[in-house]
Amino acid sequence: METMLKGTGHQVTIAPESPVVVIGEKINPTGQKRLAQALRDRDMGYVLALADRQVSAGADVLDVNVCLPGSDDTVLLSELITILGSHATVPLCIDTPNVRALAGALPLVRGKPLVNSVTGEENSLKSVLSIVRDRGAAVIGLTMDERGVPGDAETRLAIAEKILERAAKIGIPAEDVVIDPLVMTVGADPRAALVTLRAVSLIRTSLGVNINLGASNVSFGLPDRQTINQAFLSLAIGEGANCVITDPAKLTLTIRAVDLLLGRDEYASRYIARFRDPHGAATS
Amino acid sequence: METMLKGTGHQVTIAPESPVVVIGEKINPTGQKRLAQALRDRDMGYVLALADRQVSAGADVLDVNVCLPGSDDTVLLSELITILGSHATVPLCIDTPNVRALAGALPLVRGKPLVNSVTGEENSLKSVLSIVRDRGAAVIGLTMDERGVPGDAETRLAIAEKILERAAKIGIPAEDVVIDPLVMTVGADPRAALVTLRAVSLIRTSLGVNINLGASNVSFGLPDRQTINQAFLSLAIGEGANCVITDPAKLTLTIRAVDLLLGRDEYASRYIARFRDPHGAATS
Numbered sequence: 223m224e225t226m227l228k229g230t231g232h233q234v235t236i237a238p239e240s241p242v243v244v245i246g247e248k249i250n251p252t253g254q255k256r257l258a259q260a261l262r263d264r265d266m267g268y269v270l271a272l273a274d275r276q277v278s279a280g281a282d283v284l285d286v287n288v289c290l291p292g293s294d295d296t297v298l299l300s301e302l303i304t305i306l307g308s309h310a311t312v313p314l315c316i317d318t319p320n321v322r323a324l325a326g327a328l329p330l331v332r333g334k335p336l337v338n339s340v341t342g343e344e345n346s347l348k349s350v351l352s353i354v355r356d357r358g359a360a361v362i363g364l365t366m367d368e369r370g371v372p373g374d375a376e377t378r379l380a381i382a383e384k385i386l387e388r389a390a391k392i393g394i395p396a397e398d399v400v401i402d403p404l405v406m407t408v409g410a411d412p413r414a415a416l417v418t419l420r421a422v423s424l425i426r427t428s429l430g431v432n433i434n435l436g437a438s439n440v441s442f443g444l445p446d447r448q449t450i451n452q453a454f455l456s457l458a459i460g461e462g463a464n465c466v467i468t469d470p471a472k473l474t475l476t477i478r479a480v481d482l483l484l485g486r487d488e489y490a491s492r493y494i495a496r497f498r499d500p501h502g503a504a505t506s
Numbered sequence: 507m508e509t510m511l512k513g514t515g516h517q518v519t520i521a522p523e524s525p526v527v528v529i530g531e532k533i534n535p536t537g538q539k540r541l542a543q544a545l546r547d548r549d550m551g552y553v554l555a556l557a558d559r560q561v562s563a564g565a566d567v568l569d570v571n572v573c574l575p576g577s578d579d580t581v582l583l584s585e586l587i588t589i590l591g592s593h594a595t596v597p598l599c600i601d602t603p604n605v606r607a608l609a610g611a612l613p614l615v616r617g618k619p620l621v622n623s624v625t626g627e628e629n630s631l632k633s634v635l636s637i638v639r640d641r642g643a644a645v646i647g648l649t650m651d652e653r654g655v656p657g658d659a660e661t662r663l664a665i666a667e668k669i670l671e672r673a674a675k676i677g678i679p680a681e682d683v684v685i686d687p688l689v690m691t692v693g694a695d696p697r698a699a700l701v702t703l704r705a706v707s708l709i710r711t712s713l714g715v716n717i718n719l720g721a722s723n724v725s726f727g728l729p730d731r732q733t734i735n736q737a738f739l740s741l742a743i744g745e746g747a748n749c750v751i752t753d754p755a756k757l758t759l760t761i762r763a764v765d766l767l768l769g770r771d772e773y774a775s776r777y778i779a780r781f782r783d784p785h786g787a788a789t790s
Contacts (some may be wrong), residue, residue, distance in 0.1 A: 290530055346624035408766055417765040419744070440767070444774060445781045447758065449736075453763040454738030460703070475730065479737040480693055483724070489730060490693055497729045 223397045224466075225237045225360050225432045227283060228333035229309025234282045236400060236432045241481045241492065244338075245315050245434070245467040246281030248272055250434035251290055253490075257407055261288055261298060263395055266305050273310045278502025280474030284310060285338060285467060287317035296323040300382075302331055307332045315362075315467075321349045328357045336360045338467075339402065340389075342381035346406040347388045361389070365421065366483060371404050375420035378403050382425050400433040400465055401425050404453070407442040415440055415454055419461050426462030437468035452476045459484070507679045508642050509749075511567060511714050512617035515595025519565045520716045520749045523767045525776065528758055529599050529620075529718070529751040530565030532556055535574055538786040545572055545582060550589050557594045562759030562786025568594060569622060569751060571601035584614055598753075599646075605633045606786035611643045620644045622684065622751075623712060624673075626665035626712075631672045638673075644682040645673070646718055647745035649705065655688050659758045662687050664708050680783060681714045684749055685709050686718040690736070691726040699738055703745050710746030721752035736737055743768070 225236040250257035260268035273284055286306065288298045289459045305495060306314060308329065317338040318324050324337065328451045340350040341361040341364055360473055363385035365371070365378035373377050382401045389399050403421035406414040418440075422433050431484055440454045441447035455466060455473060459480045478493040488492055507522040520527045533556055535542035544552035557568055570590065570662035572582045579602055590598060591614065598615055601622040602608050608621065622709045623646040624634040646668035649655070649662035656662050666685045672682050689707035690698040702724075706717050719742050739750060741755060743764045750761060764778040771777055 328619045412766075412772045412774075413769050414767040419767075445778065449759050450766065451776075452733075452736055453740040453760055454767050455743040456737040457764065457767060460741045460744045475733050476737055479730075479734045480694075480741065482734065483738050483741060485697050485700040485701075488696045490696075493734075494729065 223395050223430050225260065225400055226334065227313035227360060228335055229311050229313040230307060230332050232282075233313070233382045234313050234421060235409045238426075238462070238464060238473045239337065239486065240464065242459055242463070242477050243282045244280050244464045244470050244477060245285050245465065246273075246276030246279075246470045247285050247436075247467050248276055248469055250287040250317070252287075259301075264301070266302070269302060270305070270309050272343060273306060274460050276470050279500070280496060280502070281312065281470040281480075283313045283315050283336060285315040285317050285340075289318060290336070294323070295320055295471060296326050299323045299327040299460060303327045303337070305461055318346040318488050321353070324350070328353060328359060331357075331359075335358070336362060338401070339364045340385060342361065342384050344368070346483060347385070351389055351392055354398075355392050355394050358400040360400060363389075363399050364398050365403050365425075371406065373417065375403075375417055375424050378417075378421040379424050379428060382429060382431070386429060386431065396429070396431055400432045400434045401429070402436070405435060405440045408440050409443040410452070416459075419457055422458055422461040422463050428500055432465060434465040435463045435466060437466050437473055448472060456480050475500060507714050507716060509681050509684055510618065511620055511644060513567075513597040514591060514593050514616050516566075517598065518597050520576055520700050522627040522716070522746070522748060523548070523770065524709075524748065525746050525770050526743055526747070526761050527749045528564050528754050528761060529567040529587070529663075529749065529783075530557075530563075530754045531569050531720075531751050532560055533751055534563070534571040542574055545574060552573045553586060554589070557590060558755050561594065561596055563754040563784070564762075564780060564786070565596065565600050565754040567597045567620060569599040569601045571622075573602060575602070579604055579605070580610050583607045587611045587614045596767050600639040605637070607633065609637050612637060612643060614737060615643075616747060617643075618643060620646060620684070622646045622745050623648050624669060626668050628652070629642075629670070635673055635676055635678060636661035638682075639676050639678050642686060645678070647673075647683050647724075649685065655690065657701065659687075659701055659708050661667070661770075661788030665706050666713060666715070670713065670715065680713070680715055684716045684718045686711070686720070687726045689719060692724050692734070693727040699741050703741055706745040706747050716749060717747045717749045717753060718749040721750050721757055732756060744749075759784060
């Protein structure tokens with residue numbers, strides 16, 4: 223099953239046995255004071271440079287989240303989407319819990335974007351899916367619902383099935399839904415990663431859809447998070463995850479190493495190119 | 507299935523769902539000029555310090571290989587085993603292709619050692635297994651035979667079955683055979699790692715035995731071998747490998763991270779202890 227995304231200059235395909243698609247997560251003011259200030263000041267040059275740095279570091283898609291604490295992101299998201307659309311050529315991933323902001327921004331995106339995200343909650347299914355369908359976008363489906371994130375892989379599979387059914391019912395094909403089985407913090411729950419890895423495998427095998435994962439939640443509160451994140455990504459890709467939302471500067475080389483080991487980089491050319499130019503200095 | 511090894515002060519168990527057992531590979535003069543010279547000079551203090559450093563860095567077992575180019579290791583291996591046996595408390599892994607050296611050294615080892623290795627070759631099966639049985643040791647079975655290392659996982663499984671059958675026939679139980687499905691260099695063959703990962707999964711599922719792997723062959727000739735080795739080990743442990751022969755100073759933290767992610771380190775205590783004291787400075 224192939225999930226096709228389009229930017230103004232690049233098409234990206236998420237598919238089994240293809241190299242893992244990297245979504246750059248850094249356009250998100252959470253925990254990034256300087257970016258938060260730049261967004262408040264409408265310092266779009268700062269944001270565009272952040273976009274460029276991520277693409278140079280290996281991002282295939284850019285996540286765009288402009289939610290500032292205590293403020294409505296409706297206007298800002300539309301403004302940024304417009305400016306990014308005439309600057310960055312990769313597909314965008316529109317990331318907001320604000321349905322009004324999503325509805326306003328999505329028609330402004332050029333190409334075919336990804337929407338981050340819908341959940342199994344009735345409110346979310348009702349409001350998000352029709353916006354996605356009307357725009358002809360793809361969407362990330364998070365395996366959580368009114369009761370939160372299930373503690374077992376089987377219930378996460380059931381929520382993924384529900385999201386896919388509801389999407390199909392209004393005309394969104396399964397290939398336009400990327401399921402994110404969610405990873406919690408292993409420091410808080412020793413089975414957190416294990417359950418996610420099982421959910422990846424179960425959902426991939428049962429439903430055949432593409433699988434996205436965040437790479438850094440898992441190590442929250444633990445030392446040397448990079449080593450844990452590298453190990454987790456390797457395990458998750460081994461189980462079938464083929465799209466990762468992460469800081470590309472930190473984890474793209476590991477992702478390319480896993481692709482190489484899984485036979486998706488025949489002459490090690492992508493791995494070696496990333497090693498030679500880890501932050502894309504020559505192209506940025 | 508549990509493979510139990512004994513040193514003079516430590517017992518080590520290789521078992522599914524248990525933390526991965528680390529075999530320190532550094533007592534091996536191949537590519538280590540200083541160690542080669544120390545062995546020629548009978549500078550045992552140097553070798554014992556190398557043993558201590560590996561244990562401090564997380565080695566549960568010490569591989570002992572004293573094969574110097576162009577010389578017979580029979581006398582040296584027995585000498586070193588005797589000295590190590592009154593110094594190191596962890597189990598030893600006796601590593602020699604020289605059957606006479608193995609036969610001479612094995613009775614001198616205290617506890618219950620591991621023998622590295624037998625293959626599916628008729629000569630090897632005939633000469634090595636009886637020595638292993640007579641000493642009550644455990645043995646690593648390499649999935650290769652007269653025709654070399656098979657290019658597919660199914661033939662590696664067949665060789666593993668053959669080794670186990672021949673071992674059983676002379677009285678070595680399956681739990682005393684650890685199968686090593688062998689990893690070749692991914693730079694030379696893009697399917698090399700994939701075939702090994704499939705063999706790990708196939709052998710683990712079909713035969714239920716414990717699985718050993720070397721961690722560094724896979725990245726030979728490629729840049730940033732550490733990133734590739736970390737990714738490969740994560741994938742391999744995810745498929746069921748539970749014993750790794752490696753440089754503990756380089757890869758133990760990744761191995762502890764994978765154990766943590768797979769729910770084998772409940773309070774992250776082993777991971778955090780290794781992070782705090784990566785080379786065991788406080789205990790060496």
